[in-house]
Amino acid sequence: MSTLLGASRFLVILAVIGALLAATTLLVYGLTATVQLILSTIQTGEVTRKVAKALSLEFIEIIDLFLLGTVFYIVAIGLYELFISTNVKLPSWLSINNLDDLKNKLIAVVIVVLGVLFLGQVVSWDGERDLLGYGVAVALVIGALTYFLSQKSGGNSK
Template sequence: MLLRNIVQKIFLGCQVSILLPVICLLLAGFTLLVYGAVQTVTTIGIALGVGNVSSKEAKIMIISFIEIIDVFLLATVFYIAALGLYELFIDNRVKVPAWLEIRSIDDLKNKLASVVVVILGVVFLGQAVRWESGREILPFGLSVALVIATLTYFLGEKTKSEQMKKLLSSKGTKNLIYSNYENQVEVANNKDQH
Protein backbone atom coordinates (compact mmCIF):
# COMPACT_ATOMS: atom_id res chain seq x y z
CA MET A 1 0.00 0.00 0.00
CA LEU A 2 2.85 2.36 0.85
CA LEU A 3 4.58 1.66 -2.47
CA ARG A 4 1.33 2.34 -4.30
CA ASN A 5 0.98 5.75 -2.61
CA ILE A 6 4.58 6.63 -3.46
CA VAL A 7 4.10 5.67 -7.12
CA GLN A 8 0.87 7.70 -7.29
CA LYS A 9 2.66 10.75 -5.86
CA ILE A 10 5.46 10.33 -8.39
CA PHE A 11 2.95 10.21 -11.25
CA LEU A 12 1.10 13.23 -9.86
CA GLY A 13 4.41 15.11 -9.67
CA CYS A 14 5.21 14.15 -13.26
CA GLN A 15 1.75 15.29 -14.33
CA VAL A 16 2.27 18.67 -12.69
CA SER A 17 5.70 18.93 -14.34
CA ILE A 18 3.84 19.27 -17.66
CA LEU A 19 3.08 22.83 -16.53
CA LEU A 20 6.68 23.74 -17.39
CA PRO A 21 6.36 23.03 -21.15
CA VAL A 22 2.85 24.54 -21.13
CA ILE A 23 4.18 27.80 -19.68
CA CYS A 24 7.20 27.80 -22.02
CA LEU A 25 4.99 27.20 -25.06
CA LEU A 26 2.63 29.99 -24.01
CA LEU A 27 5.57 32.38 -23.50
CA ALA A 28 7.03 31.45 -26.89
CA GLY A 29 3.64 31.94 -28.56
CA PHE A 30 3.11 35.28 -26.81
CA THR A 31 6.61 36.41 -27.82
CA LEU A 32 5.83 35.55 -31.44
CA LEU A 33 2.54 37.46 -31.25
CA VAL A 34 4.32 40.57 -29.93
CA TYR A 35 7.05 40.20 -32.57
CA GLY A 36 4.40 39.81 -35.30
CA ALA A 37 2.56 42.90 -34.06
CA VAL A 38 5.77 44.96 -34.02
CA GLN A 39 6.65 43.74 -37.53
CA THR A 40 3.14 44.63 -38.74
CA VAL A 41 3.33 48.17 -37.36
CA THR A 42 6.88 48.59 -38.72
CA THR A 43 5.94 47.35 -42.20
CA ILE A 44 2.84 49.56 -42.32
CA GLY A 45 4.93 52.55 -41.17
CA ILE A 46 7.51 51.93 -43.89
CA ALA A 47 4.80 51.44 -46.53
CA LEU A 48 3.03 54.67 -45.60
CA GLY A 49 6.31 56.61 -45.43
CA VAL A 50 7.51 55.56 -48.88
CA GLY A 51 4.59 56.94 -50.88
CA ASN A 52 4.90 55.79 -54.49
CA VAL A 53 6.46 52.36 -54.68
CA SER A 54 8.00 50.47 -57.54
CA SER A 55 6.90 46.94 -58.34
CA LYS A 56 10.07 45.63 -56.68
CA GLU A 57 9.33 47.58 -53.49
CA ALA A 58 5.70 46.38 -53.57
CA LYS A 59 6.97 42.82 -53.87
CA ILE A 60 9.23 43.33 -50.83
CA MET A 61 6.27 44.71 -48.86
CA ILE A 62 4.10 41.72 -49.86
CA ILE A 63 6.86 39.35 -48.76
CA SER A 64 7.05 41.18 -45.41
CA PHE A 65 3.32 40.74 -44.84
CA ILE A 66 3.46 37.07 -45.85
CA GLU A 67 6.27 36.54 -43.35
CA ILE A 68 4.12 38.25 -40.70
CA ILE A 69 1.30 35.78 -41.42
CA ASP A 70 3.82 32.99 -40.95
CA VAL A 71 4.86 34.39 -37.55
CA PHE A 72 1.23 34.58 -36.37
CA LEU A 73 0.52 31.04 -37.58
CA LEU A 74 3.58 29.79 -35.74
CA ALA A 75 2.34 31.54 -32.59
CA THR A 76 -0.93 29.65 -33.09
CA VAL A 77 0.98 26.35 -33.19
CA PHE A 78 2.60 27.16 -29.84
CA TYR A 79 -0.77 28.11 -28.35
CA ILE A 80 -2.48 24.92 -29.59
CA ALA A 81 0.39 22.77 -28.30
CA ALA A 82 0.26 24.46 -24.88
CA LEU A 83 -3.51 24.16 -24.69
CA GLY A 84 -3.40 20.53 -25.80
CA LEU A 85 -0.82 19.52 -23.22
CA TYR A 86 -2.74 21.37 -20.53
CA GLU A 87 -6.04 19.71 -21.49
CA LEU A 88 -4.48 16.26 -21.70
CA PHE A 89 -2.40 16.27 -18.53
CA ILE A 90 -3.65 18.96 -16.16
CA ASP A 91 -7.33 19.89 -16.61
CA ASN A 92 -9.64 18.88 -19.45
CA ARG A 93 -12.43 21.22 -18.31
CA VAL A 94 -10.96 24.28 -20.03
CA LYS A 95 -13.66 26.22 -21.89
CA VAL A 96 -12.66 26.24 -25.56
CA PRO A 97 -14.62 26.20 -28.82
CA ALA A 98 -15.61 22.70 -29.96
CA TRP A 99 -13.10 22.76 -32.83
CA LEU A 100 -10.28 23.31 -30.34
CA GLU A 101 -11.19 20.56 -27.87
CA ILE A 102 -8.35 18.09 -27.43
CA ARG A 103 -9.20 14.71 -25.92
CA SER A 104 -6.20 12.67 -27.01
CA ILE A 105 -2.67 12.94 -28.35
CA ASP A 106 -4.14 12.15 -31.79
CA ASP A 107 -6.44 15.19 -31.51
CA LEU A 108 -3.43 17.34 -30.66
CA LYS A 109 -1.39 15.94 -33.55
CA ASN A 110 -4.29 16.51 -35.97
CA LYS A 111 -4.73 20.12 -34.91
CA LEU A 112 -1.00 20.78 -35.19
CA ALA A 113 -0.79 19.03 -38.57
CA SER A 114 -3.65 21.20 -39.87
CA VAL A 115 -1.81 24.38 -38.90
CA VAL A 116 1.46 23.03 -40.33
CA VAL A 117 -0.28 22.54 -43.70
CA VAL A 118 -1.31 26.20 -43.70
CA ILE A 119 2.17 27.34 -42.61
CA LEU A 120 3.77 25.34 -45.44
CA GLY A 121 1.39 26.96 -47.89
CA VAL A 122 2.32 30.41 -46.59
CA VAL A 123 6.05 29.58 -46.73
CA PHE A 124 5.70 28.45 -50.34
CA LEU A 125 3.70 31.57 -51.18
CA GLY A 126 6.52 33.69 -49.76
CA GLN A 127 9.06 31.82 -51.91
CA ALA A 128 6.83 32.15 -54.98
CA VAL A 129 6.63 35.92 -54.52
CA ARG A 130 10.45 36.10 -54.22
CA TRP A 131 10.94 33.89 -57.27
CA GLU A 132 12.57 35.68 -60.16
CA SER A 133 12.78 33.15 -62.99
CA GLY A 134 13.98 29.69 -63.86
CA ARG A 135 12.98 26.40 -62.35
CA GLU A 136 14.68 26.73 -58.95
CA ILE A 137 11.31 26.91 -57.22
CA LEU A 138 10.03 23.63 -58.71
CA PRO A 139 11.88 21.21 -56.37
CA PHE A 140 10.91 23.31 -53.35
CA GLY A 141 7.29 23.48 -54.50
CA LEU A 142 7.16 19.73 -55.10
CA SER A 143 8.63 19.08 -51.65
CA VAL A 144 6.06 21.32 -49.99
CA ALA A 145 3.26 19.74 -52.05
CA LEU A 146 4.39 16.25 -51.06
CA VAL A 147 4.42 17.12 -47.35
CA ILE A 148 1.02 18.84 -47.61
CA ALA A 149 -0.44 15.86 -49.52
CA THR A 150 0.92 13.44 -46.93
CA LEU A 151 -0.46 15.45 -44.01
CA THR A 152 -3.81 15.89 -45.77
CA TYR A 153 -4.03 12.14 -46.40
CA PHE A 154 -3.14 11.48 -42.76
CA LEU A 155 -5.81 13.91 -41.55
CA GLY A 156 -8.39 12.46 -43.96
CA GLU A 157 -7.75 8.90 -42.80
CA LYS A 158 -8.06 9.97 -39.17
CA THR A 159 -11.39 11.66 -39.94
CA LYS A 160 -12.73 8.54 -41.70
CA SER A 161 -11.64 6.37 -38.79
CA GLU A 162 -13.33 8.68 -36.27
CA GLN A 163 -16.56 8.74 -38.31
CA MET A 164 -16.62 4.94 -38.44
CA LYS A 165 -16.09 4.72 -34.67
CA LYS A 166 -18.98 7.13 -34.09
CA LEU A 167 -21.19 5.18 -36.49
CA LEU A 168 -20.36 1.89 -34.81
CA SER A 169 -20.98 3.26 -31.35
CA SER A 170 -24.27 4.94 -32.31
CA LYS A 171 -25.80 2.07 -34.31
CA GLY A 172 -24.06 -0.86 -32.76
CA THR A 173 -22.14 -3.35 -34.87
CA LYS A 174 -25.06 -5.77 -35.21
CA ASN A 175 -27.44 -3.08 -36.49
CA LEU A 176 -24.79 -1.76 -38.86
CA ILE A 177 -24.23 -5.20 -40.39
CA TYR A 178 -28.00 -5.78 -40.68
CA SER A 179 -28.47 -2.33 -42.27
CA ASN A 180 -25.67 -3.08 -44.77
CA TYR A 181 -27.30 -6.46 -45.58
CA GLU A 182 -30.66 -4.76 -46.20
CA ASN A 183 -29.02 -2.27 -48.58
CA GLN A 184 -27.34 -5.07 -50.53
CA VAL A 185 -30.64 -7.00 -50.82
CA GLU A 186 -32.41 -3.86 -52.03
CA VAL A 187 -29.73 -3.21 -54.68
CA ALA A 188 -29.95 -6.85 -55.85
CA ASN A 189 -33.77 -6.65 -56.08
CA ASN A 190 -33.56 -3.45 -58.11
CA LYS A 191 -31.14 -5.10 -60.56
CA ASP A 192 -33.48 -8.09 -60.95
CA GLN A 193 -36.43 -5.82 -61.75
CA HIS A 194 -34.57 -4.07 -64.60
Protein backbone atom coordinates (compact mmCIF):
# COMPACT_ATOMS: atom_id res chain seq x y z
CA MET A 1 0.00 0.00 0.00
CA SER A 2 2.81 2.45 0.81
CA THR A 3 4.32 1.88 -2.64
CA LEU A 4 0.97 2.64 -4.26
CA LEU A 5 0.51 5.78 -2.18
CA GLY A 6 4.07 6.89 -2.91
CA ALA A 7 3.57 6.42 -6.64
CA SER A 8 0.20 8.19 -6.56
CA ARG A 9 2.04 11.49 -6.15
CA PHE A 10 2.59 11.32 -9.90
CA LEU A 11 -1.13 12.03 -10.35
CA VAL A 12 -0.18 15.64 -9.64
CA ILE A 13 1.37 15.67 -13.12
CA LEU A 14 -2.18 16.19 -14.40
CA ALA A 15 -2.42 19.44 -12.45
CA VAL A 16 1.07 20.43 -13.62
CA ILE A 17 0.12 19.86 -17.27
CA GLY A 18 -3.18 21.70 -16.84
CA ALA A 19 -1.53 24.69 -15.16
CA LEU A 20 1.24 24.76 -17.76
CA LEU A 21 -1.31 24.68 -20.60
CA ALA A 22 -3.29 27.47 -18.93
CA ALA A 23 -0.11 29.54 -18.49
CA THR A 24 0.95 28.99 -22.10
CA THR A 25 -2.51 29.89 -23.39
CA LEU A 26 -2.67 33.11 -21.38
CA LEU A 27 0.87 34.16 -22.32
CA VAL A 28 0.39 33.43 -26.04
CA TYR A 29 -3.00 35.15 -25.98
CA GLY A 30 -1.43 38.17 -24.26
CA LEU A 31 1.32 38.34 -26.87
CA THR A 32 -1.22 38.04 -29.68
CA ALA A 33 -3.37 40.78 -28.13
CA THR A 34 -0.28 42.99 -27.77
CA VAL A 35 0.70 42.59 -31.41
CA GLN A 36 -2.88 43.17 -32.59
CA LEU A 37 -3.20 46.28 -30.44
CA ILE A 38 0.07 47.71 -31.74
CA LEU A 39 -0.88 47.03 -35.35
CA SER A 40 -4.35 48.51 -34.83
CA THR A 41 -2.85 51.61 -33.21
CA ILE A 42 -0.42 52.09 -36.09
CA GLN A 43 -3.19 51.59 -38.65
CA THR A 44 -5.51 54.21 -37.15
CA GLY A 45 -2.67 56.67 -36.66
CA GLU A 46 -4.85 58.76 -34.35
CA VAL A 47 -2.93 60.56 -31.62
CA THR A 48 -5.19 62.07 -29.00
CA ARG A 49 -5.46 62.02 -25.22
CA LYS A 50 -8.59 59.91 -25.45
CA VAL A 51 -6.81 57.31 -27.61
CA ALA A 52 -3.78 57.38 -25.29
CA LYS A 53 -6.00 56.71 -22.27
CA ALA A 54 -7.80 53.85 -24.05
CA LEU A 55 -4.47 52.43 -25.23
CA SER A 56 -3.05 52.60 -21.71
CA LEU A 57 -6.07 50.75 -20.34
CA GLU A 58 -5.83 48.02 -22.98
CA PHE A 59 -2.13 47.51 -22.24
CA ILE A 60 -2.87 47.32 -18.50
CA GLU A 61 -5.44 44.61 -19.22
CA ILE A 62 -2.86 42.74 -21.30
CA ILE A 63 -0.34 42.98 -18.46
CA ASP A 64 -3.01 41.43 -16.26
CA LEU A 65 -3.14 38.47 -18.67
CA PHE A 66 0.63 38.08 -18.44
CA LEU A 67 0.50 38.20 -14.65
CA LEU A 68 -2.24 35.56 -14.53
CA GLY A 69 -0.21 33.43 -16.93
CA THR A 70 2.71 33.81 -14.56
CA VAL A 71 0.54 32.63 -11.65
CA PHE A 72 -0.36 29.45 -13.51
CA TYR A 73 3.29 28.94 -14.47
CA ILE A 74 4.40 29.28 -10.86
CA VAL A 75 1.72 26.79 -9.81
CA ALA A 76 2.90 24.31 -12.45
CA ILE A 77 6.54 24.63 -11.43
CA GLY A 78 5.73 24.55 -7.73
CA LEU A 79 3.59 21.43 -7.93
CA TYR A 80 6.19 19.72 -10.10
CA GLU A 81 8.97 20.59 -7.67
CA LEU A 82 6.95 19.53 -4.62
CA PHE A 83 5.54 16.26 -5.92
CA ILE A 84 7.53 15.03 -8.90
CA SER A 85 11.16 16.16 -8.92
CA THR A 86 13.37 18.79 -7.32
CA ASN A 87 15.85 18.58 -10.20
CA VAL A 88 14.46 21.56 -12.07
CA LYS A 89 16.94 24.28 -12.99
CA LEU A 90 15.31 27.48 -11.79
CA PRO A 91 16.52 30.83 -10.52
CA SER A 92 16.98 30.74 -6.74
CA TRP A 93 14.07 33.16 -6.19
CA LEU A 94 11.71 30.66 -7.88
CA SER A 95 12.84 27.65 -5.89
CA ILE A 96 9.93 26.07 -4.04
CA ASN A 97 10.78 23.77 -1.15
CA ASN A 98 7.40 23.40 0.53
CA LEU A 99 3.75 24.29 0.16
CA ASP A 100 4.26 27.53 2.11
CA ASP A 101 6.85 28.68 -0.47
CA LEU A 102 4.32 28.08 -3.24
CA LYS A 103 1.55 29.89 -1.35
CA ASN A 104 3.84 32.85 -0.63
CA LYS A 105 4.85 33.20 -4.26
CA LEU A 106 1.24 33.00 -5.36
CA ILE A 107 0.11 35.55 -2.80
CA ALA A 108 2.83 37.94 -3.94
CA VAL A 109 1.63 37.69 -7.55
CA VAL A 110 -2.02 38.02 -6.48
CA ILE A 111 -1.12 41.27 -4.71
CA VAL A 112 0.42 42.59 -7.92
CA VAL A 113 -2.61 41.47 -9.96
CA LEU A 114 -4.94 43.28 -7.56
CA GLY A 115 -2.83 46.41 -7.89
CA VAL A 116 -2.95 46.18 -11.68
CA LEU A 117 -6.72 45.63 -11.63
CA PHE A 118 -7.17 48.72 -9.47
CA LEU A 119 -4.88 50.72 -11.75
CA GLY A 120 -7.04 49.66 -14.69
CA GLN A 121 -10.12 50.96 -12.88
CA VAL A 122 -8.40 54.26 -12.13
CA VAL A 123 -7.26 54.72 -15.73
CA SER A 124 -10.74 53.95 -17.09
CA TRP A 125 -12.55 56.01 -14.43
CA ASP A 126 -15.39 58.02 -15.91
CA GLY A 127 -15.77 60.29 -12.90
CA GLU A 128 -19.13 58.79 -12.00
CA ARG A 129 -18.35 55.39 -10.52
CA ASP A 130 -17.31 55.20 -6.88
CA LEU A 131 -13.68 54.11 -6.86
CA LEU A 132 -13.26 54.73 -3.15
CA GLY A 133 -15.20 51.62 -2.11
CA TYR A 134 -13.44 49.50 -4.69
CA GLY A 135 -10.06 50.91 -3.69
CA VAL A 136 -10.70 50.31 0.00
CA ALA A 137 -11.76 46.71 -0.72
CA VAL A 138 -8.62 46.08 -2.79
CA ALA A 139 -6.47 47.74 -0.12
CA LEU A 140 -8.01 45.58 2.61
CA VAL A 141 -7.37 42.39 0.66
CA ILE A 142 -3.79 43.45 -0.13
CA GLY A 143 -3.30 44.41 3.53
CA ALA A 144 -4.62 41.06 4.73
CA LEU A 145 -2.44 39.14 2.28
CA THR A 146 0.61 41.20 3.22
CA TYR A 147 -0.09 40.55 6.90
CA PHE A 148 -0.41 36.84 6.15
CA LEU A 149 2.95 36.90 4.35
CA SER A 150 4.63 38.79 7.18
CA GLN A 151 3.29 36.33 9.76
CA LYS A 152 4.49 33.38 7.72
CA SER A 153 7.97 34.81 7.20
CA GLY A 154 8.13 35.83 10.88
CA GLY A 155 7.17 32.32 11.92
CA ASN A 156 9.76 30.75 9.61
CA SER A 157 12.64 32.77 11.04
CA LYS A 158 12.13 31.47 14.60
